[in-house]
Amino acid sequence: MNNMENMIGAKALMTAMEKEGVKQVFGLPGGANLPMYDEFARCNIRHILARHEQSAAHMADGFGRVSRKPGVCFATSGPGATNILTGIATAQADSAPMVAVTGQVSVAMIGKDAFQESDIIGMANPVVKYAFQPRDAAEIPEVVKKGFFIAETGRPGPVLIDIPKDVQQNEAEMVFPDEFKIQGYHPWSDPDIVNVEKAIDMLLHSQKPVILAGGGAIISSAFAELQAVAETLMLPVVTTFKGKGAFPENHPLSLGPIGMHGHAEANKIMTEADCVLAIGTRFSDRSVGTFEEFEKGLKIIHMDVDPAEIGKNQTAQLAVVGDVRVSLRIMVKLLLQKAIKKTEETPWVKHVKETKAYWQENLKLHPGEMGAAKILRKLRELLPKESIITTEVGQHQMWASLFYDVIQPGTFFSSTGLGTMGWGFPAAIGAKVARPDVPVVDIAGDGSFAMTENSLATAVLEDIPVIVFVLNNFTLGMVAQWQRTFYDRRMIGVDQGKCPDYVKLAQSYGAQGIRAQSMDELDKAIRDALSSDVATVIDIPIDPEEDVLPFVAPGTSLKEMILPS
Amino acid sequence: MWAILSILVENKPGILFKVTHLFRARNFNIDSISVGVTENPDYSKMTITTYGDEKQVDQIVKQLDKMIDTVKVEHLDEHKTVFRELSIFKIKLSNANDSMEINKLANAYGGKVHDVKKDSIMVELTATPDQIKAFEELAKPFGIIDVARTGVAALQRSGSS
Numbered sequence: 068m069n070n071m072e073n074m075i076g077a078k079a080l081m082t083a084m085e086k087e088g089v090k091q092v093f094g095l096p097g098g099a100n101l102p103m104y105d106e107f108a109r110c111n112i113r114h115i116l117a118r119h120e121q122s123a124a125h126m127a128d129g130f131g132r133v134s135r136k137p138g139v140c141f142a143t144s145g146p147g148a149t150n151i152l153t154g155i156a157t158a159q160a161d162s163a164p165m166v167a168v169t170g171q172v173s174v175a176m177i178g179k180d181a182f183q184e185s186d187i188i189g190m191a192n193p194v195v196k197y198a199f200q201p202r203d204a205a206e207i208p209e210v211v212k213k214g215f216f217i218a219e220t221g222r223p224g225p226v227l228i229d230i231p232k233d234v235q236q237n238e239a240e241m242v243f244p245d246e247f248k249i250q251g252y253h254p255w256s257d258p259d260i261v262n263v264e265k266a267i268d269m270l271l272h273s274q275k276p277v278i279l280a281g282g283g284a285i286i287s288s289a290f291a292e293l294q295a296v297a298e299t300l301m302l303p304v305v306t307t308f309k310g311k312g313a314f315p316e317n318h319p320l321s322l323g324p325i326g327m328h329g330h331a332e333a334n335k336i337m338t339e340a341d342c343v344l345a346i347g348t349r350f351s352d353r354s355v356g357t358f359e360e361f362e363k364g365l366k367i368i369h370m371d372v373d374p375a376e377i378g379k380n381q382t383a384q385l386a387v388v389g390d391v392r393v394s395l396r397i398m399v400k401l402l403l404q405k406a407i408k409k410t411e412e413t414p415w416v417k418h419v420k421e422t423k424a425y426w427q428e429n430l431k432l433h434p435g436e437m438g439a440a441k442i443l444r445k446l447r448e449l450l451p452k453e454s455i456i457t458t459e460v461g462q463h464q465m466w467a468s469l470f471y472d473v474i475q476p477g478t479f480f481s482s483t484g485l486g487t488m489g490w491g492f493p494a495a496i497g498a499k500v501a502r503p504d505v506p507v508v509d510i511a512g513d514g515s516f517a518m519t520e521n522s523l524a525t526a527v528l529e530d531i532p533v534i535v536f537v538l539n540n541f542t543l544g545m546v547a548q549w550q551r552t553f554y555d556r557r558m559i560g561v562d563q564g565k566c567p568d569y570v571k572l573a574q575s576y577g578a579q580g581i582r583a584q585s586m587d588e589l590d591k592a593i594r595d596a597l598s599s600d601v602a603t604v605i606d607i608p609i610d611p612e613e614d615v616l617p618f619v620a621p622g623t624s625l626k627e628m629i630l631p632s
Numbered sequence: 633m634w635a636i637l638s639i640l641v642e643n644k645p646g647i648l649f650k651v652t653h654l655f656r657a658r659n660f661n662i663d664s665i666s667v668g669v670t671e672n673p674d675y676s677k678m679t680i681t682t683y684g685d686e687k688q689v690d691q692i693v694k695q696l697d698k699m700i701d702t703v704k705v706e707h708l709d710e711h712k713t714v715f716r717e718l719s720i721f722k723i724k725l726s727n728a729n730d731s732m733e734i735n736k737l738a739n740a741y742g743g744k745v746h747d748v749k750k751d752s753i754m755v756e757l758t759a760t761p762d763q764i765k766a767f768e769e770l771a772k773p774f775g776i777i778d779v780a781r782t783g784v785a786a787l788q789r790s791g792s793s
Contacts, residue, residue, distance in 0.1 A: 193653055249700060251642065375691070378694075
């Protein structure tokens, strides 16, 4: 049943968002969105002030990934809107649900190069799942309803709602629809049961089968189903980096992430496999290396909610299109019906376990006390298993991939698609808003943290106590590693100096700043941070020359892994 | 292979940009494009012709289908489809016989002659791209001053699916 009420566009926006269950938004005000901001005084939605629109979007992104409901961010027109684009593109690249609301100049001024006008719809279209620009206040309720639906269904993604200022101010008779139709949008399709049966046959008839779990397994919360399939068919599980933690990384069948900075054992086993059950992955070049080499001699069963992913990067012998959790549920049911359960360890699984043990024992790590692996293993040791991790982008991110084991599925988030430096900290703030009951830690590097460190103001003033774990090598570490490896050590533009002092920086914002230069100090710092009720930055100086290894160089195959010497 | 794609889209501002941008962003190529509103003013129909192997065309169709503003995307079978392109050629007349020769040529291809001047003639031709190409080759020796082409419009024949 539809409710009709006379109100201005800005109020209709807030009312529609309240109906969608929005409790808070992240954003910054400006001239073109002030009518909307004025409504925050009269609604039950909390506004969390970011210090840059990019960070507002990352906060919404972090909230969305954790809650699986669209995170909402607000920006004004022109530069506010263009600033938010990086955050929108990041959400798009990682299929994160988000609704971004921007102010726009008045309808009559559109196209006149008005002050703070930007064609944000034109700019954003390539990086959004959909964009709306209501030209009449009465359109707003339906636009919001459709926007949230598009953002969170099927393969989630960001939706932009750009509202001209006069549309925010104009009064209209608002109809808040319960139902609507989007003719060209069909987010759900039922998985083909026959194909699921064929997938089981293919897995049973292969000698060296593997599961490759991607981000789709996390987005659809397919954790229990994935584990049931793996255990029933005794399939070793590798993940993409985005799929890290879709399967408990302390499980005997887990090999961890494959790819450029994947585990040696995962890459090794992936290259030996003859059949892969690929779940919710786009086969990113970072995960699989060269496409042609990856699929050689490999039968691919591809499960994905997005039909356009089938055959995009890798040719699948069999495709199961639909929500991967539903597809896996059907698989589990069929396995039960057919009473298929492997009870004896196959030679393949024995080999997988031996390979895993070999690499875990023989991988050479940095010899110093404060090597990255030891630091991250200490963090893992002290954090409760339900803690949520975000990461920035760089060496620390890849060390996290290698050395921080995710025990509880769905608790690890990173900017894996766009690789956005500065994502992790604001995303951690959004994550903490979604899950205030668990510790949220941003594993950061000094270079990446520097991009959005001003979000410390938000964390402190809005009382959102996240922990930032800065592996500080005073350099843009990953670029430096590539310059050492591929550019004959010509180190250009990577030395950050020892500036700023992150302990003092944190303190200047009113946060807790701790430096940890030994394992004992690190142990204490983590415990202090976990018991603190303010945001904490732990600055951990590390060796600027430490490389992330193993490493698969760009444009090469997983077989060409560079190992620590 | 050459592929004809028929795309029914919602008739809204900016859709052409989104579709053409998709081709650019995904590294596909547009060979020709034509757009017009359908009998229902809520929809427009785009006909895009493109080149690619089976896998590429399949991927183009999937990506177009994924767009929220596209209602229906079809890869039309060339052999079960009526497809035509409108072209207008302005051709040079160098001597008295040229006009007659070009008239004959136009008639052979079912074209119409317009705007006959002392030194130029225009031929309107509605045909398949191959036929237009053949006409162009034969007209070249006279001297082609200018050409305008619309891109292909296509409809699948009844009973074909």
